[in-house]
Amino acid sequence: MPELPEVEVVRRSLERIFQQEPVVEKIIWHRPDLRFPLPLQIFKKWKKVRILSVKRRAKYLLIESDCGSLVCHLGMTGNFRISEMNSPRKPHDHVEFWLASGQVLLFADPRRFGFFLSWPGDWAQVTRELLGFEPLSEEWSGSLLKQGVKGRKAPIKTVLMDQKVVVGIGNIYASEILFRARVRPTRSAMRVSLRECEQIVEITREVLNAAIQQGGSSIRDFKSPGHGEGNFQTSHLVYDRDKKTCVVCATPIRRTVLSGRSTFWCPRCQT
DNA sequence: CGTATTCCCTGCACGC
């Protein structure tokens, strides 16, 4: 489900929810085994906790409270929604945040690749060391991407999805970005020129920002509490369009598997 | 070391 735009849309939704009602009365969980075990210590401790902020780094959400912080990752199918105390739960509702307003923020995740962590230390510090550049930050640039691809024999698409190089770009947006940049996803990353890296950086920002504006891409099941479904899937030019005609040149779009992930590209537009 | 594959898990679309 969630790449950077979707996670950012969720972040904004959660921010709005907690601005309206910052107090979490308690947390209820229905199973402790998401991708990683839930931080039950924290969950038990969180009674009458005030949420101070919801931040995003890469595809991680950081929920900060006056009683410590939670890191949340949505995995593939993780999602939040607002519900009422007495309204029926669904099969994959794993965590409930009971708000002082009487509403309940539910976290559901059918595939359970998502997780919550409590992070005692400085999360920003950790992510600085382990993760690459934020694509929407001022500091990222074509020359930095060029440094990132230096000596990388792997396909440019794989490197673009490498969270140590640049964060937040997942399988959908990697194909979409490279199509718009006219760079073939299979090309060895080291063979992408500085000029092309600059192009990729610029287009990455355009695509991710547009996707955020559109509320993300809702294929399958992505939804955000308060924002609902996104619309950016209607702007997909190559993703999931195998054998359909390229919107630019009418050549059939091709599907290739790279690092085990479906990849879509136009054999004529992209070199 | 870098790269590719496998696996975690459930649901759904598809073909027979």
Place this chain on the structure above:
DNA sequence: TGCGTGCAGGGAATAC
């Protein structure tokens, strides 16, 4: 209709 197969937006652990 029912069943098997393959595939799905992420990422970590293996296997080369």
